[in-house]
Amino acid sequence: xxxxxxxxxxxxxxxxxxxxxxxxxxxxxxxxxxxxxxxxxxxxxxxxxxxxxxxxxxxxxxxxxxxxxxxxxxxxxxxxxx
Amino acid sequence: xxxxxxxxxxxxxxxxxxxxxxxxxxxxxxxxxxxxxxxxxxxxxxxxxxxxxxxxxxxxxxxxxxxxxxxxxxxxxxxxxx
Amino acid sequence: xxxxxxxxxxxxxxxxxxxxxxxxxxxxxxxxxxxxxxxxxxxxxxxxxxxxxxxxxxxxxxxxxxxxxxxxxxxxxxxxxxxxxxxxxxxxxxxxxxxxxxxxxxxxxxxxxxxxxxxxxxxxxxxxxxxxxxxxxxxxxxxxxxxx
Amino acid sequence: xxxxxxxxxxxxxxxxxxxxxxxxxxxxxxxxxxxxxxxxxxxxxxxxxxxxxxxxxxxxxxxxxxxxxxxxxxxxxxxxxxxxxxxxxxxxxxxxxxxxxxxxxxxxxxxxxxxxxxxxxxxxxxxxxxxxxxxxxxxxxxxxxxxx
Numbered sequence: 001x002x003x004x005x006x007x008x009x010x011x012x013x014x015x016x017x018x019x020x021x022x023x024x025x026x027x028x029x030x031x032x033x034x035x036x037x038x039x040x041x042x043x044x045x046x047x048x049x050x051x052x053x054x055x056x057x058x059x060x061x062x063x064x065x066x067x068x069x070x071x072x073x074x075x076x077x078x079x080x081x082x
Numbered sequence: 083x084x085x086x087x088x089x090x091x092x093x094x095x096x097x098x099x100x101x102x103x104x105x106x107x108x109x110x111x112x113x114x115x116x117x118x119x120x121x122x123x124x125x126x127x128x129x130x131x132x133x134x135x136x137x138x139x140x141x142x143x144x145x146x147x148x149x150x151x152x153x154x155x156x157x158x159x160x161x162x163x164x
Numbered sequence: 165x166x167x168x169x170x171x172x173x174x175x176x177x178x179x180x181x182x183x184x185x186x187x188x189x190x191x192x193x194x195x196x197x198x199x200x201x202x203x204x205x206x207x208x209x210x211x212x213x214x215x216x217x218x219x220x221x222x223x224x225x226x227x228x229x230x231x232x233x234x235x236x237x238x239x240x241x242x243x244x245x246x247x248x249x250x251x252x253x254x255x256x257x258x259x260x261x262x263x264x265x266x267x268x269x270x271x272x273x274x275x276x277x278x279x280x281x282x283x284x285x286x287x288x289x290x291x292x293x294x295x296x297x298x299x300x301x302x303x304x305x306x307x308x309x310x311x312x
Numbered sequence: 313x314x315x316x317x318x319x320x321x322x323x324x325x326x327x328x329x330x331x332x333x334x335x336x337x338x339x340x341x342x343x344x345x346x347x348x349x350x351x352x353x354x355x356x357x358x359x360x361x362x363x364x365x366x367x368x369x370x371x372x373x374x375x376x377x378x379x380x381x382x383x384x385x386x387x388x389x390x391x392x393x394x395x396x397x398x399x400x401x402x403x404x405x406x407x408x409x410x411x412x413x414x415x416x417x418x419x420x421x422x423x424x425x426x427x428x429x430x431x432x433x434x435x436x437x438x439x440x441x442x443x444x445x446x447x448x449x450x451x452x453x454x455x456x457x458x459x460x
Contacts, residue, residue, distance in 0.1 A: 005215070007213055007215060007283070007285055008213055008285035008287075008296055009296045011213075055215070055218060055283070058215070058217050058218035058221060058222070059218075060222075060281065072217070074215060074218070074283075076215070076283065076285065077285065077296065077299070078280070078298075078299030078304075079279075079280060079281060079282060079283055079284055079285065079299065080279070080284065080285055080286045080296075080297045080298070080299050081212075081214075081243065081255070081278045081279060081282040081283070081284030081285075081286075082198060082243075082254075082255060082275055082278035082279040082282070082284075082303075082412075087363070089361055089363060089431070089433055090361055090433035090435075090444055091444045093361075137363070137366060137431070140363070140365050140366035140369060140370070141366075142370075142429065154365075156363060156366070156431075158363070158431065158433065159433065159444065159447070160428070160446075160447035161427075161428060161429060161430060161431055161432055161433065161447065162427070162432065162433055162434045162444075162445045162446070162447050163360075163362075163391065163403070163426045163427060163428075163430040163431070163432030163433075163434075164264075164346060164391075164402075164403060164423055164426035164427040164430070164432075164451075175329060176328060176329070176332060176341070177325045177326060177327075177328040177329025177330075177332065178325060178329065179325075180324060180325040180328050180343065180345075181323060181324070181325025181326065182325075184324060184325060184345065184347070184401075188347065188399040189347065189349060189350060189398065189399050190347065190349075191346065191347055191349045192344065192345075192346055192347075193324070193343075193344070193345045193346075193347070194342065194343065194344050194419075195328065195341075195342065195343045196340065196341070196342050196412065196415070196416070197328075197332065197340075197341045198339065198340055198341075198412070199332070199336065199337065199338065199339055199340075199341070201337060201338075201339045201410075202337060250337065251336040251337050253332075262349070264344065264346070264423055265420075265454065267344070268344070268416065268419070268420050268423075271342075271416070272416050275412055275416075306413065
């Protein structure tokens with residue numbers, strides 16, 4: 001089981017800020033494929049992953065990173081701080 | 083008649099901050115030659131003009147600049163503000 | 165080093181005084197503060213969302229790295245989240261170093277980092293609309309400049 | 313634009329607050345403040361001489377030029393002269409602009425100008441010695457960078 005977090009417009013499109021998800025996905029890309037297959041709103045939200053960023057256990061990472069031992073995956077659009 | 087001002091170590095070497103001086107010098111270099119010829123302390127102070135800066139009527143200038151109409155000449159070492 | 169993520173309003177001048185007093189004798193202090201802009205006079209609020217678990221740790225790591233890289237004696241980062249009004253301060257960065265170029269570069273770099281890598285997202289709320297601010301390519305480019 | 317040449321002590325934080333309040337809504341504010349350093353623990357005072365007739369006018373001209381070149385909404389320059397003690401602020405520069413890179417560049421440039429072209433001279437007073445600070449080639453080089 002992993003925690004999946006969503007921020008900004010991704011959170012709004014999916015409709016929830018956080019969920020627990022049972023997965024055997026080997027990489028972030030595999031996880032995204034699983035999520036896309038779940039429901040229309042996920043398919044739409046993850047339509048273009050090049051416009052998204054991912055953090056694994058609160059460290060910025062990449063979509064081809066492995067999920068071994070990861071407990072928290074966060075998806076979000078490019079940051080706009082400062 | 084022009085006013086000549088000296089700052090920092092140049093003022094200390096010459097011993098006065100300001101003086102009036104009657105001159106027909108055409109350029110700053112000519113004026114420096116006149117001053118050097120006056121007294122030992124001037125000769126020493128103006129020994130190496132490459133280590134000095136000059137302002138004409140309170141604008142940074144150069145040693146080959148003409149003195150036409152100039153009323154105030156200031157000599158000083160490189161600035162160390164900030 | 166002080167890293168603060170808060171909803172509350174803060175006073176950049178007062179923060180600069182506190183920061184400067186703590187680094188007395190260091191020589192050069194640079195500060196940056198960002199203010200909520202209302203370019204068209206129609207902004208009701210700026211809403212800032214952040215990734216609570218990640219924000220402070222990510223900022224601390226980056227400030228520590230910047231301190232080592234630019235020889236900074238101290239670093240301050242304050243970033244707000246929640247609902248902000250026009251003209252309010254959003255965030256500030258302050259750096260202290262022996263030499264001014266280091267203090268400038270450290271603050272400039274931390275701002276580039278904050279713009280593109282710190283987990284904050286801004287939404288502009290106007291009468292009848294609420295729009296997520298889009299990331300700017302110029303901010304990505306600015307950050308990339310530091311690794312050239 | 314505010315250009316101040318004074319003997320009196322000032323508080324960079326309080327000055328930043330005043331400056332920021334006057335430019336509310338501009339977006340980005342950068343400040344630099346310089347402090348009297350006492351690297352070897354033996355400095356009694358820093359004496360700053362200046363060319364009274366020229367200083368404020370030269371600073372105003374340069375601040376005006378920087379404001380035009382870097383698109384600055386406002387500029388503050390405060391520079392002290394007279395006898396200063398270790399840890400006291402010497403001077404500060406603040407810039408306000410719509411975009412952060414402009415505010416940073418404007419403040420950085422004004423500092424390079426102040427170091428090499430504003431008519432101030434520093435003397436370090438220690439027990440038994442008083443030495444004029446020598447101009448640094450690095451400061452000349454930094455200023456030259458802006459005309460590349």
